[in-house]
Amino acid sequence: MWSRNASRGSNMKWPLLYSMFLMLFFCCSRVSSSGTAEYGVGFNLALDYGTASIWYANGTVVDVVKLDGGSAYKQLMRSASAEPYKPILPAEPTRGLLGSMFLQGHLPSWTAAEIVDHDAEAITWMLKGLKGATEAYVEGRLTDVRISSPFHVPYQGWLDNALRTSVESLDLRYLGPRRGSTTISGIYGLEGQCHPDPYATPDQRESDDPPKMYLALDYSSAGLSVALVDEDCGIVEALREFRNATLGAGSDFPGKREDMTRQLTHLMRPIDKWYPEIGDYKVSVEISELVLLGESTEDALLHEVLLEVFGSNYENLKFRSDKRAKLHHPLFAGSRAVAQGCQRQLEYELTWEWNEQFKWWVPKTNQTGQQMWWWPFKRSS
Template sequence: MGTGANCVQSPYHVTGSTWQTTSTHFRKQHTPHSLMFVCFSVGWVQGSTDFGVGFNLALDYGLASVYLENGTTVDIAKVEGGQVYKAAMRLNDNNIGMINGRTTYSRSEQINFKQSFLDNYIYSPNRLGGDGNGNNARSRALSLMLKALKTATESYLDSKISNAEVVVPFPASESYLHDLRQAVASVSLHMPMSAQPPTGIIAARAHGMYGKCFDDLDLQGHDKSMKNDPEQLILTIDYSRAALTALLVDEECGVFENRRVIHDTRLGLNGLHQLGSITATDLLETALRNITQLPLDDGNGAGLKYISNLVIIGESAGDPRLHDTLRRVLSEQLEPVTTVKSGFSPPIDPVFAASRGVAWDCWDRMNFQVNE
């Protein structure tokens, strides 16, 4: 087995961006605002790859999965982050802005570290050698989580790893990516060489929620009447105790385009529990109604009137209040109702759906490069 893969660097951005899924990668079509997802790699692959590794950095915890050459996927670990990690994941610099004229947003509550022995280290960037914005502190916090996930994965595989894909739930800022690159280098993984969408789109792809299109080459020797799968809207929700991250995604022919995004720690399970039941439900319902308001302009003068698929992932994917609210909001907008179960047997665990998806993608990409 070789020591790594050399992925092609290609920054993917959130606002108005599109990704095309093929057997080997997502291909970017056009680029505006903030980068989301990264593939890390070292060196060149000398032969076929036995496994692919995927990490998911959630706001409160990290996840590791491995895709094996025999086609099986193993969920390795769920590692709870400490206070420093959780604070680093909530640094409020992910400004999403406008998508199709509708305000979308990212909002994170900062963790209060008063009376903590960590105060001087977290809030004194000069001591850390940082730039005054706590970036170096965040990089160190991320490196601790990456080291834990890497160690757990190597323990399971009985082998050193030098390649992993890392995904986050939210659209990542350039500042976040800078710190992530530093963290990756510190645990002997190399700088990012490609980029991919956040957890919601990765999970939709893992569940096969992408259409097929045919051109003249595809149809040679086949039925010329074969039609392309229709354009569809997919609502993805990554839900945990820490935050609600919702994406309204336009998919056609395997191309995914983010149309609306909400990332809000007030709407996580813990945040809502601090409010009265009625207030919490109203806030959640308002946010979901805003992101799912239809019809949605398809860019060709027509409107997309229905949400075709729903993906719910994260440790709180089964929350009854979330499900009840979605039923009310989507009662006239969802055809047909599809959840995380899709066509897989057994169903994908919603906690590990994204780390599984990128583990497969890492394996597939490295083998694609070997065979090029």
């Protein structure tokens, strides 16, 4: 294991530098003496509530809290679910303490108007609650967290920007959001293994796990989010998804069951795939696994719809889904998955660091100050 403190000065300055290092190193977990990240923290932001979980290095998981969101938070998440790609609006300046905006250039700085991002403000209250509850449990300060949501958050879109602003306002490092339907594949054992060793002889070659598709449903009183997910050699991709705030467990209207059945059936229509020497080809969707997430996974109407959609295969899918639910409760599966990802990233960062020259992660230096490379670090000119 390479030392994290190598090449940080002389032995005389060691205590001071070590203290500074502990203060400045971005870490949402305590680091044990063995050089492992003790725990990682994950938050899941659902349509009308949020959850927080802690994933420890030994595999132990603690579900800290579930918080119901306020009206501004619920309105924001519904808007994000319905319009993930809406244009980014400039933040709104508030009126200064001493009058209109045109006077601000002639007034002291302490009277200046503040820029308010209402989207970030709505999220901040939820994140404050989740962060405070987690810090109370670990009896320490958090500086990193991973976040998941039931739907895709476009990179540098309006919600991504609001999340970044909110997270950084709480002195947390922003690691980007994750889609719950795909990030749960790790904790649920849905990631296959492949062994692409070109030098292995036939008797040495291990068989690869077959690719599979699974259907992930996040169901709560606020709405239904469904994703058709493809997994191959540990690579997970959402092929299709739909979200509907009117089909949540909290709504009841004539024709709801038919609407849910129609939406799920349409989602699982044949997909287009490209094969060498064949070209585009329609592939029927065969669901290998069913993943249920959220607070309303036991809803009777939901299971009536699933029985109608899957037919005779429903009982097998439900049996395996129930086994996974006993291991990781559907309500906290999203926050658990990103907490595991947070812990793994922190552990990775103990031995790897970002290199601006190569724009890539490289091994940290060992105790002699040399990097652990099997090829030259710098190319000779």
